[in-house]
Amino acid sequence: MRITTDADITHLITRAADAIEDLVRDTPDAVLGIATGSTPEPLYAEITARASRGLDLSRLRITCLDEYVGLDARHPQSYRHYIVQHVLEPWGIDPEATVLPTGDSDDPDAAAADFERRILGLGGVDLQILGVGPNGHIAFNEPGSSFSSRTRVVGLTPSTREANSRFFADKAEVPSRAISQGIGTILESRHALMLAFGEGKAPAVRAMLEGPATEDVPASALQKHADVDVYLDDAAASLLADR
Numbered sequence: 588m589r590i591t592t593d594a595d596i597t598h599l600i601t602r603a604a605d606a607i608e609d610l611v612r613d614t615p616d617a618v619l620g621i622a623t624g625s626t627p628e629p630l631y632a633e634i635t636a637r638a639s640r641g642l643d644l645s646r647l648r649i650t651c652l653d654e655y656v657g658l659d660a661r662h663p664q665s666y667r668h669y670i671v672q673h674v675l676e677p678w679g680i681d682p683e684a685t686v687l688p689t690g691d692s693d694d695p696d697a698a699a700a701d702f703e704r705r706i707l708g709l710g711g712v713d714l715q716i717l718g719v720g721p722n723g724h725i726a727f728n729e730p731g732s733s734f735s736s737r738t739r740v741v742g743l744t745p746s747t748r749e750a751n752s753r754f755f756a757d758k759a760e761v762p763s764r765a766i767s768q769g770i771g772t773i774l775e776s777r778h779a780l781m782l783a784f785g786e787g788k789a790p791a792v793r794a795m796l797e798g799p800a801t802e803d804v805p806a807s808a809l810q811k812h813a814d815v816d817v818y819l820d821d822a823a824a825s826l827l828a829d830r
């Protein structure tokens with residue numbers, strides 16, 4: 588794991604955007620795995636700015652980590668909607684060139700299995716963007732998830748539903764289930780880029796990087812990933828012993 592800390596998030600976003608730009612210039616039809624949530628939004632905005640200055644992203648293939656079960660695809664909080672808004676439209680990518688889970692399927696288990704099959708069909712993920720939940724989750728793999736888990740329907744913990752309720756008008760609207768890439772699936776990405784900003788993430792960051800690799804802290808599985816860059820602002824890194 589390579590860990591970079593900086594007081595200024597802009598510097599970290601530049602480094603992360605450089606990794607995406609290098610990949611696209613080297614392999615225009617690479618597979619990029621998108622994380623949703625607020626942390627990577629400035630990264631996607633930076634890539635949008637580079638696209639407006641001529642970076643051609645049109646051949647990139649896009650996948651994602653997870654999707655709520657039961658939200659209509661057009662719901663403003665569906666992850667499909669997020670990806671259309673922050674990635675596909677501003678980067679000029681054809682929605683047909685994406686592999687996203689169908690969260691509003693009548694059969695979510697079949698939709699999860701289909702999502703995993705289609706990720707494998709892409710030949711795997713070249714670069715996976717990741718964020719970490721305050722409880723240590725990655726994607727929607729909550730504490731206790733097996734490190735060998737594959738893409739499946741998962742239940743969301745009360746703390747995750749609480750954390751994500753900030754995006755919904757009413758807490759009761761936050762779905763209780765999601766389709767999530769498994770930890771085993773995520774560990775197969777060829778390169779991963781983990782972003783964590785803010786003191787609210789500091790305990791999860793310490794457990795992810797300096798605690799034992801344990802299923803109690805899903806993100807600690809990244810200690811077993813072959814190629815991970817971690818970008819932390821000073822607040823998120825504030826509880827690390829080794830800074």
Ligand code: F6R
Nearest residue numbers: 622623624625626718719720726
């Ligand atoms: C989203 C995802 C989640 C988030 C995590 C942090 O696709 O997989 O694991 O990365 O919940 O979310 P934010 O960035 O909103 O703090």
